[in-house]
Amino acid sequence: MRRLVNSAVVVAVACVVLGRGVAFAQTGSIAGVAKDTSGAVLPGVTVEASSPALIEKVRSVVTDGQGQYKIVDLSPGTYTVTFTLTGFNTYKREGIILTSDFTATVNGDMRVGTVEETVTVKGESPLIDTHSVSQRASLPHDVIDNLPTGRSFQNLSVLVPGVQIPLASQDVGGTGGDRYQTLAVHGSRGDQMPLVMNGMPFNNMNNTGGGYNTTLVVNTGTVQEMTVTTSGLAAEARSSGVLTNIIPKEGGNTYRGYLFTNFANSGMASNNLTDDLVAKGLKAVNSAKKLWDLNPVIGGPIIQDKLWFLGGIRYNGAQSYLAGMFNNLRPSAPQYCITAAGCTYGDAFHPTTLVPNSQDLNNQAVGGDTWSRGETINLTWQASQKNKFTFFGHVNQRLVDCNQCSAINSPEAGVYFTHSPEYLIQSSWTNPLSNRVLLEGGFTFYNETWIFGPEPYNVNGLGPDAVVSKTESSLGILYGAANFFTTAANHQYNIRFATNYVTGSHAFKVGMTDMWGTRNYRYDTNQAQAWTFLRGIPTTITEYARPLIDTEHLNAALGLYAQDKWTVDRLTLNLGLRFDYHNAEVPVQDLAAIPFVAARHYDAISDVPNWxxxxxxLGATFDLFGNGKTVARTNFSRYIASESTNMATLNNRVNTSINSATRSWTDTNGNFKPDCNLANTAAQTVPGGDTCGALSAPLGSLNVAAAYDPSITAGFGVRPNDQEVSAGVQQQVTPRVAVDFQYTRHSFGNFFAAYNQTRPPSAYNSFCVTAPVDSRLPNGGGNQICGFMDLNPSFFASVPFFQVQKAGNFGDVSDVYTGYDFNTNARLPRGGVVAGGVSIGHEVTDICQVAGQASVGYAGVAGVLASTAGALAGLVATPSTLYCRVEPPFQADVKGFASYPLPWFGITASATLQNRPGPQITASYTVTSAQVQNLGRALGNGTATTALIAPGTMYGDRFTQLDVRVGKRFTVNRYKIQASLDVFNLLNSSAILAQNNTFGTAWQNPTQILQGRLAKIGMQLEF
Structure with a gap:
């Protein structure tokens, strides 16, 4: 209650002091100048914008002393703009197509005459926004409906050049289902992807809250338009990255219906398993089992011109056979083998035995969305001439089988993902107080509940006799069971309020946003332990303090902003400033006794963080020739890292205690079970049992494992941030075609570093390894690689204690993306569209000044820089400077789409194209004490993991994915019907998307390839 009262006070103050901005640009604008035939500007001209998209039908303003005008907060749609002034003919411009976050330039050319005489002009809609510095792409619902895609917001966003999802999530025809793929652009982090619905964020409360792990499935049929902004975000946005803005459809004064449905099964999928892939060890490919999408929508008036409704249901699913994955014949067995002839395992304590192949080659694993169902309602209420309200609700239920499965996770080691229910509730209000002042406010509640549980066939589930998770380190494969399960119950609230004050020359905006909520997590691991094997022989036990329950509260994520678009002749200045205040806390927590750990109590922790x-x-655009066809733009923006409860989670005593520790394991009695007292942290040899080393750390110790320096948890300007500098030129080369070029430099700062005070750099000893001879390794292998680090066993008893502080205390850290974008878009006759381009760039990271002293990350103790080169092989967890600078080559990301209604037989053709770099190739190599040089002792844990290839130096082949659709349109009475045939991956590419990066017999074996050619049949109906 206190939280709600405080928020209400903030809103009230904002109403009086701040005013309004169209948050996250759910709407567009129309601007221009009125002149007479001599070119003289005309003040006092009444300008009206009318459209069926407006429930109030018409919005009007008056030109200022310079003849300029702006009409803001216009819903996406088709507009007619009318200019009237006594003594002049009425000038009318029709067919203006307006999208969100776009300012269409419409000038009025007034002739002397009577108002009753109307000059109507039907011209092409503007393609260039002469007022904005942002780089964005708009996908209206008709484009969404006509393109062959999987229909998730990620599937649509990746059609924008430069926007990428992880290769392993590359989708073919929706076979990936509505998963929570992350989106990145220009070096942005995957968890920095603002998601906006109705002008308000619906990102989750999971750690950084940037949207990764966002489980809400968007009801695509209820989407009016989706815009994807990749740079030059306005002051409403706190963080950079791919900003996906979803504008829901509204009802209207006419009842209208829409139905989208499609279907595919295994008989419509092609096999793309080639001889080369078989030679590389791939036994089966990922292919569709069954896909469907049923999406009816209906909308119309409840009261004409007063109350509209729109509702829709989406029921869909996507089940696929998983590449190289087969159900385990013996899911409870201690050893694992993927060799058809079996594996020979044995040592002094285990008789040499031929272990048969664990994979059932006649039973390929199946995963994906077993089903997903969502219901959406959107109400629009024109309560009075000035006041408009919207009420939006969305409920989603879902079940995903074999989630997080891959060829390095045997199916029984996947998780069963469910959430029910999950819902998003929103309300918003707008009031055009006058033709210069516009008010708006809104509220959101997002309830996110989900469970990552054991697969139904996982033996004994989470019970005391449940199968323990195991890893065969020579293969890098997890089997037996997943090594973690989670349950989440998160709640997010946010509000916004702002004011626009608009004249012909200025669009001034001030506003506020705030977000608060809770994060509630529970972690489980079968028997609170996991075992590691090397070539079938037990080597290591990992013990966990689980079940583990942690809770965090976000008190405020308050943003206050002001910005102005100031037009002076051909120059428009974008001037913005944003203030952010972020505060979170950890409440009092009491944990019951669990295996290996006694009951614990932790006091509350406030101000983690208080940022x-x-x-x-800042930005500027300049209309070079004054005709709105050639615009130069430049932009400088500072953003802050997305955050909800991440810092609170990291400072939570539940998490900063030691929750996992390892010990060596010699299975002396050969029964493949640790016959030691695992509650005893000391080294031990049990008569008739096993020899177990000392636990690497006192599990569950009340000693805090990490402390955050107050200089990074509280203060001004200490939050991780990034800066963007861009410059570009946009040219409308014909009335229907525009091209765009942009240079972008995106740099990151305010990194944190973790210094281990009890295990300083001197606690580690350097060693070398000789790379195996292999023609696929750099220079054929056989070379010595030095710089790896191993903890001296004399420090095992010391409690790890990390002091997290500014990385700058140790030296400079550099992380910079540099890139160039070339894009084009065209509106073709008959309603056709073409868009696409290429984004070329690379991200260079350098932590060499810090890596030898501390671990570098954004906020986490073990966090590493998010580089396009990939993770640094875990080496930053030790004081190694090996591979501390990563400089991948420039790589191109090519995207495009087109849709065109052919002039024959009512046929529409459309296609999408993606051309991307292949996966990075690394080589993680597990060595024993006998294989290391220059260490002068045995390895502390008996084995160590090394990296044989420098990150960012080797990549797989590029690949192309081409998807096409052919549709046939026909009309039956009032019903418009389009039947379609989609063919995804038309070229039947079998490009490798992921491979085994553990050096050994399975190294570079493909673990996932692009799904083969897939046909879908579908239908759309409208009335």
Whole structure:
């Protein structure tokens, strides 16, 4: 209650002091100048914008002393703009197509005459926004409906050049289902992807809250338009990255219906398993088993011109056979083998035995969305001439089988993902107080509940006799059971309020946003332990303090912003400033006794963090020739890292205690079970049992494992941030075609570093390894690689204690993306569209000044830089400077789409194209004490993991994915019907998307390839 009262006070103050901005640009604008035939500007002209998209039908303003006008907060749609002034003919411009976050330039050419005489002009809609510095792409619902895609917001966003999802998530025809793939652009982090619905964020409360692990499935049939902004975000946005803005459809004064449905099964999928892939060890490919999508929508008036409704249901699923994955014939067995002839395992304590192949080659694993169902309702209420309200609700239920499965996770080691229910509730209000002042507010509640549980066939589930998770380190494969399960119950609230004050020359905006909520997590691991094997022989036990329950509260993520678009002749200045205040806490927590750990109590922790930031957003556009066809733009923006409860989670005593520790394991009695007292942390040899080393750390110790320096948890300007500098030129080469070029430099700062005070760099000893001879390794292998580090066993008893502080205390850290974008878009006759381009760039990271002293990350103790080169092989967890600078080559990301209604037989053709770099190739190599040099002792844990290839130096082959659709349109009475045939991956590419990066017999064996050619039949109906 206190939280709600405080928020209400903030809103009230904002109403009086701040005013309104169209948050996250759910709407568009129309602007221009009125002139007479001599070219003189005309003040006092009444300009009206009318459209069926407006429940109030018409919005009007008056030109200022310079003849300029702006009409803001216009819903996406088709507009007619009318200019009237006594003594002049009425000038009318029709067919203006307006999308969100776009300012269409419409000038009025007034002739002397009577108002009753109307000059109507039907011209092409503007393609260039002469007022904005942002780089964005708009996908209206008709484009969404006509393109062959999987229909998730990720499937649509990746059609924008430069926007990427992880290769392992590359989708073919929706076979990936509505998963929570992350999106990145220009070096942004995958967890920095603002998701906006109705002008308000619906990102989750999971750690950084950037949207990764966002489980909400968007009801695509209820989407009016989706915009994807990749740079130059306005002051409403706190963080950079791919901003996906979803504008729901509204009802209207006419009842209208829509139905989308499609279907595919295994008989419509092609096999793309080639001889080369078989030679590389791939036994079966990922292919569709069954896909469907049923999406009816209906909308119309409850009261004409007063109350509209729109509702829709989406029921869909996507089940696939998983590449190289077969059900385990013996899921409870201690050893694992993937060799058809079997594996020979044995040592002094285990008789040499031929272990048969664990994989059932006649039973390929199946995963994906078993089903997903969502219901959506959107109400629009024109309560009075000035006041408009919307009420939006969405409920989603879902079940995903074999989630997080891959060829390095045997199916029984996957998780069963469910959430029910999950819902998003929103309300918003707008009031055009006058033709210059516009008010708006909104509220959101997002309830996110989900469970990552054991697969139904996992033996004994989470019970005391449940199968323990195991890893065969020579293969890098997890089997037996997943090594973690989670349950989440997160709640997110947010509000916004702002004011626009608009004249012909200025679009001034001030506003506020705030977000708060809770994060509730529970972690489980079968028997609170996991075992590691090397070539079938037990080597290591990992013990966990689980079940583990942690809770965090986000008190405020408050943003206050002001910005102005100031037009002076052909120059428009974008001047913005944003203030952010972020505060979170950890409540009092009492944990019951669990295996290996006694009951614990932790006091509350406040101000983790207590951050304040000031971020300028500055830009300028210049209409080079004054005709709106050639615009130069430049932009400088500072953003802050997305955050909800991440810092609170990291400072939570539940998490900063030691929750996992390892010990060596010699299975002396050969029964493949640790016959030691695992509750005893000391080294031990049990008569008739096993020899177990000392636990690497006192599990569950009340000693805090990490402490965050107050200089990074509280203060002004200490939050991780990034800065963007861009410059570009946009040219409308014909009335229907525009091209765009942009240079972008995206740099990151305010990194954190963790210094282990009890295990300083001197606690580690350097060693070398000789790379195996292999023609696929750099220079054929056989070379010595030095710089790896191993903890001296004399420090095992010391309790790890990390002091997290500014990385700058140790030296400079550099993380910079540099890139170039070339894009084009065209509106073709008959309603056709073409868009696409290429984004070329690379991200260079350098932590060499810090890596030898501390671990570098954004906020986490073990966090590493998010580089396009990939993770640094875990080496930053030790004081090694090996591979501390990563400089991958420039790589191109090519995307495009087209849709065109052919002039024959009512046929529409469309296609999408993606051309991407292949996966990075690394080589993780597990060595024993006998294989290391220059260490002068045995390895502390008996084995160590090394990296044979420098990150960012080797990549797989590029690949191309081409998807096409052919549709046939026909009309039956009032019903418009389009039957379609989609063919995804038309070229039947079998490009490798992921491979085994553990050096050994399975190294570079494909674990996932692009799914083969898939046909879908579908239908759309409208009335």
């Amino acid at each position: 304040k930031d000031l971020s300028p957003r």
